[in-house]
Amino acid sequence: MFETKDDLIPVERRSDWVRLRTLVAVRWIAIFGQIASILVAIFLFNLHLEIGFFAIVIGASVILNIVASFVYPENTRLSERGATLMLLFDITQLSALLYFSGGLTNPFSVLILAPVSISASALRPKSSIFNGAVAITFVTLLALFHVPLHMADGAELIIPDIFLFGNWAAIVIGVLFLGVFSWRVTSEIHTMSQALLATQMALTREQKLTDIGGVVAAAAHELGTPLATIKLVSSELVDDLKDHDLLREDAQLINEQADRCRDILHSMGQAGKDDLHMRFAPLQAVIEEAAQPHTSRGKTVNLEVLGSEDGSEQPYVYRRPEIIHGMRNLIQNAVDFCETTVWVDILWSKRRITLRIIDDGAGFPPSVIGRIGDPFMRHRRSEKEVEKRPGYKGMGLGLFIAKTLLERTGAEMSFANGSDRHDMHLHAGRRSGAIVELSWRRDLIGVPEGEQNKALGENTPLKA
Secondary structure: OOOOOOOOOOOOOHHHHOEHHHHHHHHHHHHHHHHHHHHHHHHOOOEEOOHHHHHHHHHHHHHHHHHHHHHOOOOOEOOHHHHHHHHHHHHHHHHHHHHOOOHHHOHHHHHHHHHHHHHHHHOOHHHHHHHHHHHHHHHHHHHHOOOOOEEOOOOEOOOOHHHHHHHHHHHHHHHHHHHHHHHHHHHHHHHHHHHHHHHHHHHHHHHHHHHHHHHHHHHHHHHHHHHHHHHHHHHHHHHHOOOOHHHHHHHHHHHHHHHHHHHHHHHHHHOOEEOHHHOEEEHHHHHHHHHHHHOOOOOEEEEEEEEEOOOOOOOEEEOOHHHHHHHHHHHHHHHHHOOOEEEEEEEEOOOEEEEEEEEOOOOOOOOOHHHOOOOOOOOOOOHHHHHHOOOOOOOOHHHHHHHHHHHHOOOEEEEEEOOOOOOOOOOOOOOOOEEEEEEEEHHHHEOOOOHHHOOOOOOEEOOO
């Protein structure tokens, strides 16, 4: 994102582009390929390999994949550090395999370029340079130290030193070239995407300003005649009431206020005004604003202020559109699927702000709970769900938009069910359905203490 003075979140987190599930799937392919290569080398080419060492190295990859698959949700996106460590493991694992199978004499040594290219595409330059340097270091060590390949009869496979040096040079150059090339192309694509987004936002803002200007111009046109009449009549009264001081002062005040109305309309017509009082509000007020469109849909939406965990006062938070729109989508989803009631719990401390949205419905389907937040997500709907929401296609766009917007403000989100989806004791009015918990660091969305009571000054013209 383009960094601005008012931004509260880091500008860019490129590692968020990579899903853990993607790296796990690629690693499974690599594992099967490594096993197949070893079997072919042993049974087809009669090479003598130490199977025990290969089993340990490949087994480490299998264990890591199993842990990653069962511990983390399917839609987990890696942090910068997490992605760096995952790719560093792949470089280390492949280097260990090459060490026991001839080093750079092994034609599969070129595969070390794969994690380096992914790193350059998905991570920041600092992490990419680190992974590239580690890869070059391992390649250099493999050129000097490795277990030679032997045939079944004990004969050692040896290639001339010039070819060994050529393999080393080719891989090092490949690491540098592919790393720089991948980083450059990905950065240009990302920059263009952000530029298009900024253009769209600018056009949207301009359209809003145009609409505001049109309304103000229409208001000024409609009010122009009555204001002119008031101005004319009040001026005549000022002249006619020279001998009545009190009445003359009243007429003069009317005349001055007519001029003031004219000046206000003129200033609004130029660019509009930014109402500083609308920049932040108490946390409860912001949540009420987000929930308001869904409080009259036949379901009960209870906002429960659980209070502070450490005695601190209710925070004022910035009225960021991402928070309001994201919360509104989550509450809408809860209202859509609840039986009768939705609860929004509000609690805070000096360090964190936490919200929980709970309903008394059936909860999230087990088949999709790990993929909540992915767009265009579908699942087979029961007859009861079809009857309850006949026009709903269930593609997950609403939750995707809400998750994206809220995480952009720094929110940490988790999804769970209050009880088993097939619990036969579910009933209306019980907190047994879906649970969405959001948590922010207070300094990310909260107004600093004392700022909410500080004088704001005059409203300033909107900037296009």
